[in-house]
Amino acid sequence: MAKYITLPKELEAIDGHLHIHKLYEEERQMNFIGGYEWYKERNNFRGISIASLPRKASNNMAVALYKVANPNTYAHGCIVYPHSPVDVSKIGDMDPLTQYKEMMEIGFDGIKMLEGKPEVYKKNWIPLDSDFYEPFFSQIEKDGTHILAHINDPESFWDGDKVSDEHKAKGWYYGDGTYLPSEDMYKQIDNLLAKHPLLNITLAHFYFCSGKPQKLIDIFEKYKNVNVDVTPGGEMFVDFANNPEYYKEFFNKYYDRIEFGTDGDFPRCVEAMDWLVDRIYRYFATDETFMAFEDTLTTGIKLPYEKVKRIFSYNFVERVGKTPRPINKEALAKYIDKYKHLITDKEDYDLITSLAKKLL
Numbered sequence: 001m002a003k004y005i006t007l008p009k010e011l012e013a014i015d016g017h018l019h020i021h022k023l024y025e026e027e028r029q030m031n032f033i034g035g036y037e038w039y040k041e042r043n044n045f046r047g048i049s050i051a052s053l054p055r056k057a058s059n060n061m062a063v064a065l066y067k068v069a070n071p072n073t074y075a076h077g078c079i080v081y082p083h084s085p086v087d088v089s090k091i092g093d094m095d096p097l098t099q100y101k102e103m104m105e106i107g108f109d110g111i112k113m114l115e116g117k118p119e120v121y122k123k124n125w126i127p128l129d130s131d132f133y134e135p136f137f138s139q140i141e142k143d144g145t146h147i148l149a150h151i152n153d154p155e156s157f158w159d160g161d162k163v164s165d166e167h168k169a170k171g172w173y174y175g176d177g178t179y180l181p182s183e184d185m186y187k188q189i190d191n192l193l194a195k196h197p198l199l200n201i202t203l204a205h206f207y208f209c210s211g212k213p214q215k216l217i218d219i220f221e222k223y224k225n226v227n228v229d230v231t232p233g234g235e236m237f238v239d240f241a242n243n244p245e246y247y248k249e250f251f252n253k254y255y256d257r258i259e260f261g262t263d264g265d266f267p268r269c270v271e272a273m274d275w276l277v278d279r280i281y282r283y284f285a286t287d288e289t290f291m292a293f294e295d296t297l298t299t300g301i302k303l304p305y306e307k308v309k310r311i312f313s314y315n316f317v318e319r320v321g322k323t324p325r326p327i328n329k330e331a332l333a334k335y336i337d338k339y340k341h342l343i344t345d346k347e348d349y350d351l352i353t354s355l356a357k358k359l360l
């Protein structure tokens with residue numbers, strides 16, 4: 001038996017949730033262009049989608065340039081903040097709506113929002129249901145543009161006794177009173193959806209609701225355009241494994257609201273990504289018992305093939321688009337000119353500007 005399952009080609013799978021974390025990989029001495037093509041091929045993906053990270057202004061540029069070099073790539077762009085905490089009165093022509101329009105003109109397929117992740121939220125402390133974002137969400141709802149949003153984090157991250165040392169080291173312990181409580185963030189999203197009930201939005205990482213799935217069911221029943229992805233967070237697969245009958249029924253019923261993704265990063269260990277694909281596929285498509293996240297013995301729920309295909313392919317296509325949008329090179333060049341002064345890392349700056357010269 002091969003070590004890891006290779007996805008069947010006819011599944012036409014799409015990894016809907018990938019990132020470019022660093023623009024250059026020392027070990028293999030390669031830059032990010034082409035960074036996922038090997039991954040796509042060896043796992044038989046029909047497509048991949050890269051979501052920008054708001055940490056650096058260079059990320060939108062990198063993701064868009066990736067798309068120029070590899071047109072069969074979907075991409076989600078993110079809002080860039082000129083300074084943090086952001087001074088709303090000095091935002092000028094970098095308000096969320098203007099940036100959204102710029103990204104659509106460039107040819108992004110959707111918007112990635114990490115603003116609801118507690119450590120990111122803390123930097124700006126601007127409620128997602130506030131006036132600051134209102135024109136942006138109104139326009140997105142009207143256009144039906146897809147949003148991939150990371151909201152909150154696992155509940156244990158607020159609990160000093162439960163959060164792991166590994167997560168603490170990453171700065172993901174939120175119980176010291178300086179972070180927004182998770183319930184308050186959920187309330188912001190409740191308000192946002194009430195105001196914009198047609199938002200085409202995928203809440204990443206199962207909306208961190210694997211311990212409280214009724215919350216998700218309520219949202220699914222109320223808002224027809226809300227999906228979740230099952231990008232790990234291992235804790236969610238531990239909850240699935242520990243409640244096998246419940247989740248078998250859940251996924252049989254809500255299979256059309258679930259999207260596949262791995263949260264893979266460039267550069268990242270090839271083996272780790274293949275492992276993720278294998279374990280997620282095994283869970284949904286087989287009835288095998290295997291060791292999965294956090295060394296939990298997990299039994300697959302073996303959904304009917306058509307439902308597996310929805311999760312691994314069609315649900316993403318339905319929300320984002322049949323094929324990736326092409327990049328408008330002129331618009332991208334204009335964007336790089338406008339925002340390149342925000343790139344703080346000199347190597348990133350040099351790489352982006354030289355690739356732009358070559359590819360645009």
Ligand SMILES: [Zn+2]
Pocket residue numbers: 017019150204263
């Ligand atoms: Zn992610």
